[in-house]
Amino acid sequence: MVPPELTGGIRSRRGIRLLRVHAIGIDIGGTKVAGALVTEAGGILRLERRPTPAGDPDAIVDVVVRLVQELSAGQEIVAAGVAAAGFIDATQSIVYYAPNINWRSEPFRDRLSARLPGLDITIDNDANAAGWAEYRFGAGRGTTDMTMLTIGTGVGGAIVTDGRLLRGGFGAAGEIGHLRVVPGGHPCGCGQKGCIEQYGSGRALLRFSNEIADAGGIGQALAQAREANGGTLDGAIIAGLIQDGDVGALAALRELGDWLGQACASIGAVLDPQVFVFGGGVAIAGDLLLDPIRESFLAHLPARGFHPEPLFTVAELVNDAGVVGAADLARIHAARRGLPE
Numbered sequence: 001m002v003p004p005e006l007t008g009g010i011r012s013r014r015g016i017r018l019l020r021v022h023a024i025g026i027d028i029g030g031t032k033v034a035g036a037l038v039t040e041a042g043g044i045l046r047l048e049r050r051p052t053p054a055g056d057p058d059a060i061v062d063v064v065v066r067l068v069q070e071l072s073a074g075q076e077i078v079a080a081g082v083a084a085a086g087f088i089d090a091t092q093s094i095v096y097y098a099p100n101i102n103w104r105s106e107p108f109r110d111r112l113s114a115r116l117p118g119l120d121i122t123i124d125n126d127a128n129a130a131g132w133a134e135y136r137f138g139a140g141r142g143t144t145d146m147t148m149l150t151i152g153t154g155v156g157g158a159i160v161t162d163g164r165l166l167r168g169g170f171g172a173a174g175e176i177g178h179l180r181v182v183p184g185g186h187p188c189g190c191g192q193k194g195c196i197e198q199y200g201s202g203r204a205l206l207r208f209s210n211e212i213a214d215a216g217g218i219g220q221a222l223a224q225a226r227e228a229n230g231g232t233l234d235g236a237i238i239a240g241l242i243q244d245g246d247v248g249a250l251a252a253l254r255e256l257g258d259w260l261g262q263a264c265a266s267i268g269a270v271l272d273p274q275v276f277v278f279g280g281g282v283a284i285a286g287d288l289l290l291d292p293i294r295e296s297f298l299a300h301l302p303a304r305g306f307h308p309e310p311l312f313t314v315a316e317l318v319n320d321a322g323v324v325g326a327a328d329l330a331r332i333h334a335a336r337r338g339l340p341e
């Protein structure tokens with residue numbers, strides 16, 4: 001669904017159709033800062049990358065300011081969105097906590113605005129920005145309610161409800177990885193126990209694979225591969241065995257899908273999305289992952305049999321979703337504010 005702000009013809013005092021111009025998206029990762037000039041249709045016109053000066057907020061501000069200046073040269077830009085891992089406050093201006101870049105309560109928007117006058121600047125969580133891009137231009141387009149789970153080392157999340165990105169009252173909504181599925185279960189990096197991140201992530205897939213290898217039987221090929229690799233399994237080995245149709249590796253993937261399906265049933269009971277989108281490295285398994293998720297979802301959904309079945313699909317925008325989403329969110333923010341000249 002196209003947000004209502006983007007269908008109108010909001011114009012600046014100079015008569016420019018503000019929402020038909022490009023915006024800039026910046027994605028601050030742990031090792032690279034990516035910046036892009038993005039069209040209103042989500043197309044990337046220009047993409048630049050710089051190393052992240054991690055741990056030095058002043059240097060990061062410098063890198064972002066320079067990227068925005070380079071990308072906006074000669075363009076009619078009204079908005080720039082910045083995405084970063086961590087907790088961003090509900091007003092999209094303060095980075096409360098960013099683990100990768102060692103920030104605590106950094107008034108990032110004000111620092112950028114002071115050096116980039118005339119631009120409407122917003123800050124978003126990186127998973128939210130990537131999820132928004134998927135909603136607007138990828139697997140979630142055409143719906144109003146989408147939940148995205150990114151299955152990497154951990155489990156990331158983004159929620160769009162009624163056509164809006166769900167940020168929550170304090171800005172920290174959408175942390176699906178920390179939905180508890182097992183009371184008193186596996187310890188999680190967040191300090192709690194039993195979060196879905198411990199049962200539905202790439203790391204969990206490794207644990208299940210090791211357990212199956214230890215048990216013998218269908219785990220023979222996993223055990224042999226582990227021995228040949230110096231006693232440890234890794235994602236590439238498991239992906240290879242899955243591709244070869246090995247029963248042990250497929251059983252590990254099914255276990256992962258079963259847990260994710262249970263989490264989706266709980267999410268479905270609360271948010272009722274039309275589509276669940278799965279991104280991240282493990283989602284490359286496609287239907288081999290989606291089928292067990294769907295089966296488990298249907299088995300665990302409250303009042304099952306009486307609920308239309310949502311779509312389960314994989315993400316379409318694999319690379320650069322963060323910059324595209326950050327730019328689009330910034331454009332929408334500028335439109336809601338009625339926009340500076």
Ligand SMILES: [Zn+2]
Nearest residue numbers: 178188190195
């Ligand atoms: Zn957790």
